Amino acid sequence: MVLGKFRKGLERTRNRISQALKRLAGDQSAEISLEALEEILYTADVGPLAGELLEEVEKKYKKGDFSGTGEMPQFLRQRLSGLVQGPDDQAKPLSRADKGPSVILIVGVNGSGKTTSVAKLVHWYQSHGCQVLVAAGDTFRAAAVEQLTIWCQRLNTELIRAPHGADPAAVAHDAAEAALARKADVLIVDTAGRLHTQKNLMQELEKVSRVISRKIDGAPHEILLVLDATTGQNAVQQARRFQECVPVSGLILAKLDGTAKGGAVLSVGRELKLPVKFVGLGEQLDDFEVFNPQEFVDALLEPQEA
Ligand SMILES: Nc1nc2c(ncn2[C@@H]2O[C@H](COP(=O)(O)OP(=O)(O)OP(=O)(O)O)[C@@H](O)[C@H]2O)c(=O)[nH]1
Ligand SMILES: [Mg+2]
Numbered sequence: 001m002v003l004g005k006f007r008k009g010l011e012r013t014r015n016r017i018s019q020a021l022k023r024l025a026g027d028q029s030a031e032i033s034l035e036a037l038e039e040i041l042y043t044a045d046v047g048p049l050a051g052e053l054l055e056e057v058e059k060k061y062k063k064g065d066f067s068g069t070g071e072m073p074q075f076l077r078q079r080l081s082g083l084v085q086g087p088d089d090q091a092k093p094l095s096r097a098d099k100g101p102s103v104i105l106i107v108g109v110n111g112s113g114k115t116t117s118v119a120k121l122v123h124w125y126q127s128h129g130c131q132v133l134v135a136a137g138d139t140f141r142a143a144a145v146e147q148l149t150i151w152c153q154r155l156n157t158e159l160i161r162a163p164h165g166a167d168p169a170a171v172a173h174d175a176a177e178a179a180l181a182r183k184a185d186v187l188i189v190d191t192a193g194r195l196h197t198q199k200n201l202m203q204e205l206e207k208v209s210r211v212i213s214r215k216i217d218g219a220p221h222e223i224l225l226v227l228d229a230t231t232g233q234n235a236v237q238q239a240r241r242f243q244e245c246v247p248v249s250g251l252i253l254a255k256l257d258g259t260a261k262g263g264a265v266l267s268v269g270r271e272l273k274l275p276v277k278f279v280g281l282g283e284q285l286d287d288f289e290v291f292n293p294q295e296f297v298d299a300l301l302e303p304q305e306a
Helices: 002-009 011-025 030-043 049-063 069-081 114-127 144-155 168-181 199-215 234-245 264-272 293-301
Strands: 102-107 132-137 158-160 186-191 222-228 250-254 276-280 288-290
Touching: 002 011, 002 293, 011 030, 011 293, 030 049, 030 069, 049 069, 049 264, 069 293, 102 114, 102 199, 114 132, 114 144, 114 186, 114 222, 114 250, 114 276, 114 288, 132 144, 132 168, 144 158, 158 168, 168 186, 168 199, 186 199, 199 234, 222 234, 222 276, 234 264, 250 264, 264 276
Parallel strands: 102 186, 102 222, 132 158, 132 186, 222 250, 250 276
Antiparallel strands: 276 288
């Protein structure tokens, strides 16, 4: 079950907050519960949001809106799940072309989890009956094409690739043509990791996107930014800079399993007004879920089992 996956993936974050949550469970003094809440919010790394929420709760206490602290977890649940946006349609988290191939461009900084997310996304589409083609747009890192080749062999999907050092825009061009020729449902384009400070590389991304749009109407249909959840609040900065360069349409939050800062999702979603489309919860193909804000918050706040 999905909730089970979220729970497992968020174990680290949840372990850290469960103690504080326990202190909230009984009817405690306002002081103790505010302290506990503060602990929850800071350990989960929800960012500037923490201060705002604390203030709000303090006011509620003063006004007598909380009869007992037992109401606090429920309040927190409602408030947090309203902050972060998931896909509008859980069954169809990604935009589709009206006809012809849908193109998904995957971008992000070095090592954020792009290539793994490409493989997971292929697997996800395949499980929904789609024929998928992949473009190895990372021609920069020597082992990148090899890594993607192994994934594509496992997934039994065709990979459009070029020699090391080739122009990624040329790969994208060839891949778009191949997707049209094969009547593929989906083309997923992997790209090299880049820092927002590397101007040439950021421009290269624009070029890749432009080339695809010339070949296929309305493409890329999604530009997904892959963020490493373990970077916490830094992810917000990264995302802003990528947004300045290409019209990012959504986020994939990778490595949520490896962090105690799972709450960063909440502030990333809120600050950027970008939906979190998927989360990565491990290194396997199956460790990938459509993001559901309510389930996420439930998994985050669920008390630790004894
Ligand atoms: N635990 C965990 N590890 C992940 C997840 N996603 C990716 N990884 C690991 O993170 C490392 C980097 O992943 P890649 O997919 O190669 O990242 P990338 O963004 O393509 O990296 P570059 O192409 O070098 O920029 C690999 O060891 C992956 O196995 C995830 O959701 N959870
Ligand atoms: Mg990669």
